Amino acid sequence: MRKTKIVCTIGPACDTQEKLEALIKAGMNVARLNMSHATHEYHANLIRNIRYVSEALDRPIGILMDLQGPKIRIGTLKEKVILTPGQRYVITTREVPGDDKEVHVPFKDLPQSVAPGQTLLIDDGLIELTVEEVKGSDIITKVVRGGELKNNKGINLPRSTIKARSITDKDIKDLMFGLDQHVTMVAMSFVRTPQDVLDLRKIIEDNQADIPIIAKIEKHEAVKNIDGIIDVVNGIMVARGDLGIEIPMAEVPIVQKMIISKCNAKAIPVITATQMLDSMIRNPIPTRAEATDVANAVFDGTDALMLSGETAFGEYPIKSVETMARIAEYTEASSYYKHAIAAKTPHPSLSITDSVAFATTEAARNLNAQAIITATQTGYSARKVSKYKPQIPAYAVTNNKSVIDELTVSWGIFPVHIGPTPDLDALIEESVNLCLSKGYIKNGDLVVITAGILTGIPGGTNIMKIHAVAKEMAKGMGIGKGVVKGIIRIIASPEDFGKIQKGDIIAIKEADIDRIGDIKKASAILSEESGLTSFSAIIGREMNMPVVVGIKDATSKFNDGMKVTIDTVSGLVYEGFINLPGD
Structure with a gap:
């Protein structure tokens, strides 16, 4: 059973109920909605379809709403535009239709944020421009690296700090929509500091809501402030596309490993994203380098792998998920992986729940148990179990539907819904019976169970039981x-x-x-x-x-x-x- 989760971006290539069902069967655990594109009406229909198929298949699927953030994007083009090296091209805040001479950007402060000699990168660095002159609202550039210019592509200023609001008006509108739709979690783009996250948290709390925040690490300031950011979020996404433009490309693999390691130590779910199987947007098989990239992210200890264009608008969305799942499964089954994970397993911190989670995974390994069952109401104890990477399935039994969906992004955790129980003994008995009825365990298995007397309180897990599944x-x-x-x-x-x-x-x-x-x-x-x-x-x-x-x-x-x-x-x-x- 694959333990590394898969996040799929949903778009025109996979937005029907039939395609969503195929994605889930292929291995999707979390559906990502990219709020940079489409309307609220479109996304509301997507959410309905995802939930319908999830319920029909009896498979929990988390819904991750990804806010656009203060991304600087070019406008739309009235015709196909090919930029050639040496060509002069104008980036302007004037509202003009884009053509082969100029294109509009809606960020009014951009001309004041650049200077001659500065580099502008478009479309994740595929196109490179150098600023030659700034005239009022116009930025006159010279094309260094050309290519086809496409609608609404992002502009990056490597290693530059632009004074833009971390949460835009569009983000707030999208967030309100997401809260109304009860999405599982929200991803915050272009996070720079812990305060950015807290600002978003305040908006959520002011609206009497409680939703996990995933911070996307794609700015050089975020890498510098990573420890503080991890302390105030519910999850991290290593967004390697923009990150690889903000910092030297050679540093990205090391930064990825560093961030994953820090998240693992804090039991914070971490998603590795961007261009994992990029060639499968066009081709039915990935490059060998892409397959290796996926496997290495699994070796690093990532909780989840993310597909973007591969599923959103690619020609092979289902095959992309199947390929990613197969690579992850094969990697997890290898002896190299088991040794690598064992060497990276962090030591327990000084908390009861953390110590119980560590003892649970050690007991399961030493006793050759077949499964771990964690009774949880907040998901806290399940994430602590995930931290220690048990080599057997860990079933998180909870009566909280929100927690079920939230745990779809956590490594090795398989959430199960349970009805209310009168006491701890009944909770344990019903948890075992439920896992039996679903075929997750069978008579004759040995399972390790964790639960807490202080139910409903994060950190309340304080009981471990070795249980033989038999009469x-x-x-x-x-x-x-x-x-x-x-x-x-x-x-x-x-x-x-x-x-x-x-x-x-x-x-x-x-x-x-x-x-x-x-x-x-x-x-x-x-x-x-x-x-x-x-x-x-x-x-x-x-x-x-x-x-x-x-x-x-x-x-x-x-x-x-x-x-x-x-x-x-x-x-x-x-x-x-x-x-x-x-x-």
Whole structure:
């Protein structure tokens, strides 16, 4: 089961219910809505379609609304424009239709923000211009690197600080729309400082809302302030497109690794984005370099991988998701990945929940458990479990629908919805039964469960339980050490001793000294006799054979030929063959 999540940008190539269903089946966990494009009406219809398909497939899908931010973009062009090196081209704040001589930008302060000799990059650096002169509202440039100029493409000023509001009027309108639509999380573009995030948080809180904020790291100031930004957000996106223009391209891989490492240490979900399978916008297979890029992001420890144009307007949206999922799955299955993740696993911090999460993942690994079940109401404890990268699925059971959607971006966490339960014991029992009914676990599995007495409070998780998924048939006093699996042989009469086969587990009223030879064939004894001085207990100690004494109605409680597992440490007898430590 793939643990690295996949975020898909939704656009014209995949906005129908049929295409969305195919995306989800291919591996999409989160749907991204790019608010730089389309209308609120279009996005509202998208949200309806996403939720309809998600419910129909019974697969939680988070909805990430990506605010445009103070992105400087050129306007629209009235005709196809090809810029050639050496050509003079005008960037102007005058509202003119774009052509091969000039194009409009709506950012009024741009002429005052540039100077002769400065570089302007358009369309993620595909086109490079050098400022020659500024005349009023016109910026006269010389084309250094040409190409086709396209509508609404972004303009970057590398390593320059432009005094623009971090939250635009459009962002506020889009945010209000998102809050009204109850989107799962909101991504803030061009974050520079922690205060930018807090400004957005205040707007959200002033509207009596609570929605996770994902900070997009795409400015050089954000890299400088990364520690403070991580402390005030719910998630991070490494937006490598604009980031690779803002800082030298050679630094991007190292910055990516640094940011992912810091997020992992703080249990903050991190998304790696931009140009991951860019060639699949046009081609049915990626380049080898792109496949390696995806795998390396997984090795880095990213929570999620993001597709942009590949799914939004590319020719192969479904195949792009399938390809990304396949690369991530293969990477996670490799021994190199397991060693890399183990070497990067952070030490637990000084908190109860963090310590319980660490102990949970360690116990699951040492006991060879099949799953982790985390009962959570805020998602906090589930993200702490994710921090320690368990190599088995971790199911976050919650009755909070918002938390279910929020956890779709967290590594290795698979959210499950549960109804209300009266107390902690009922919560644990119902969580196990729910995971059983959905086929996530099966009878015979060993699971590690975390929960908290202080339910609903972030950091309230303080309980860990090792749980065998099986029916408890009986309990007595165990003698000897270890776990025994075998077939029950009911010994109700002296003649029944002759039925014992090597390895059977015999259920008797009391041991018979005259049938020691037959008893030796057994692997364990279940006896109605009580106490350490009973003959069954003595035989067990003398023959170094596991025994459970004091089982009432042992010869009638079990069926002849039944498969059982005995845990002599607890004195429990389980129906069926199950995985227990000490087996």
